[in-house]
Amino acid sequence: MIQQLAITDIRNLSSVSITPSSSVNVLYGLNGSGKTSVLEAIHILGVARSFRTSRIKPVINQGAEVCTVFGRIGETLVPVGVSRNLRDESLQIRVSGENLKSTSDLARLLPLQVINPDTFRLLEGSPKLRRSFIDWGVFHVKHHDFFPIWKRLQKALKQRNTLLRHGRISGSELTSWNLEFEKAANAIDELRDDYIQRLTPVFNEVLSELADMDNLSIQYYRGWDRERTLHEVLSSGLTRDVQSGYTHAGPQRADLRIRIGKGSAVDILSRGQLKLVVCALKLAQGFLYKELQDKQCIFLVDDLPSELDTPNRQKLCRLFQKMNCQTFITCVEKEALEHCWLPETEVKMFHVKHGQVTVIPNPAQQSIRRAESLEMIEHE
Ligand SMILES: Nc1ncnc2c1ncn2[C@@H]1O[C@H](COP(=O)(O)OP(=O)(O)OP(=O)(O)O)[C@@H](O)[C@H]1O
Ligand SMILES: [Mg+2]
Incomplete structure (x- = not known):
């Protein structure tokens, strides 16, 4: 599970920092805003390479020489950092402050499943x-x-x-x-x-x-x-x-x-x-x-709604909930997944726009919080 994620210079994401939910994370935004790039960054954190290309040049932000993804992983917040350098194509993997030589050791730390149009x-x-x-x-x-x-x-x-x-x-x-x-x-x-x-x-x-x-x-x-x-x-x-x-x-x-x-x-x-x-x-x-x-693996699901009708989107979302794993799902319109979740699920919404990622307060959880604070005021 990724508890914190910081992305530097992956495609149009110059500097992004988010605290994901341990269950469902929905990233929505217009075409070209950077949604797939966030999944790509998580993939780089997990296996040190992109799922879109085997080359590093297209992945690094134009104008930058190095891209870095940093995450805090699992209950104990193990710090993991992966960076790639354009000039010598070098790869650096740091786990808990130590250099890691093998990408297979990295892959064991963060088992990933990708579902994308490919x-x-x-x-x-x-x-x-x-x-x-x-x-x-x-x-x-x-x-x-x-x-x-x-x-x-x-x-x-x-x-x-x-x-x-x-x-x-x-x-x-x-x-x-x-x-x-x-x-x-x-x-x-x-x-x-x-x-x-x-x-x-x-x-x-x-x-x-x-x-x-x-x-x-x-x-x-x-x-x-x-x-x-x-x-x-x-x-x-x-x-x-x-x-x-x-x-x-x-x-x-x-x-x-x-x-x-x-x-x-x-x-x-x-x-x-x-x-x-x-x-x-x-x-x-x-x-x-x-x-x-x-243990849980992390699901990266790019453009979940495409090709699927509403009942099938719902069924798929319910299965992700049943597995109770951390999931990062992208879509263009946030409404496409609106009625797909059971009410108790912690769904964190992120709006992606021009390479910036902003968390959107969840209206359901906001109203719970509002009710809680009202209760506190009444008790005082
Ligand atoms: N190396 C790069 N440097 C800077 N920007 C880049 C680089 N490579 C791609 N981009 C731009 O980054 C943006 C993000 O692309 P991304 O594929 O993440 O978009 P998306 O939100 O998934 O869009 P869609 O809904 O069309 O799938 C695009 O506008 C793309 O042109
Ligand atoms: Mg995309």
């Missing part, structure tokens, strides 16, 4: 996006196991591909890299398979609350034939691998297949329905993370 690509785009989706879960639930094995897998795959490209396919070198690759691949497969098995019932439940899609199913594909061992598949596919110079089978080919009946969900569902499925997948990850880790 997240449609989770269903439409390449399997790489769906592998990242699975690996988000595996990383945050079993990071001690996942990260070292994943690094071993990448190294073995790289070495194997180099040998294939150079035609060095006889002798002990390929055999030993095959062995290393198979070991790491089987371990990664086991972790991913276990995660998807746990996620599936949670996803089905969330989806049933959002939409009537009984015949929608998710199925994990491990990257090679289910009936054969990877060892067998690699042996029988060696000629093809040599011809193309890379390894065809393995966890680098894994995918998550989302189907309606026997057809692909992407070919059948409407835009709004696709958005609901993507939201259900991400929310399911949030619920499962909470269940297994007893």
Whole structure:
């Protein structure tokens, strides 16, 4: 949970400082006012990079050389600062006054889920996006196991591909890299398979609350034939691998297949329905993370109302409330989300205008406060 947030020179946000609510934060404002940039800044605080671009230049305010995001995190207000320098593209991460070397340590501190117009690509785009989706879960639930094995897998795959490209396919070198690759691949497969098995019932439940899609199913594909061992598949596919110079089978080919009946969900569902499925997948990850880790992740939801009708906006908002996690939601018109929340929810509204962010007093909470102060006067 982010208790305090200060942003310096991220896009048009020269200097922004806010105290978010621990539950729902709505950022509204006109096009180009800076709403997505606030989410982008939180993403930089969480994983040291933007979700819009892999380059740092477009993110830093024109005219500035350094951008910084500072936050106080969790109950104990751990100070976390991330800054990027345009001149040498350097990255500095400070946690509790100490420099942090690894971005994966940072990511563990502030688990983030992004839902933005791009997240449609989770269903439409390449399997790489769906592998990242699975690996988000595996990383945050079993990071001690996942990260070292994943690094071993990448190294073995790289070495194997180099040998294939150079035609060095006889002798002990390929055999030993095959062995290393198979070991790491089987371990990664086991972790991913276990995660998807746990996620599936949670996803089905969330989806049933959002939409009537009984015949929608998710199925994990491990990257090679289910009936054969990877060892067998690699042996029988060696000629093809040599011809193309890379390894065809393995966890680098894994995918998550989302189907309606026997057809692909992407070919059948409407835009709004696709958005609901993507939201259900991400929310399911949030619920499962909470269940297994007893911790919350933070949701960054860019332009929640778009593509969704009022009943679906309401259903989605209620699910965020049910999860009780910290959420940052953007929209253009604040009225678009007005009747979506249960009365007891602490919804903090922020108006974003020309890169300035101002908190808007919540009328419901204002009237409670007014009633309380009247009561105090009466007692005096
Ligand atoms: N490097 C930069 N320096 C200064 N301003 C920038 C930079 N990059 C983008 N901008 C401007 O920052 C503003 C904020 O963009 P942002 O995408 O956050 O707007 P938004 O409120 O999400 O708008 P929309 O409702 O259209 O999605 C835009 O006006 C954009 O032109
Ligand atoms: Mg935007």
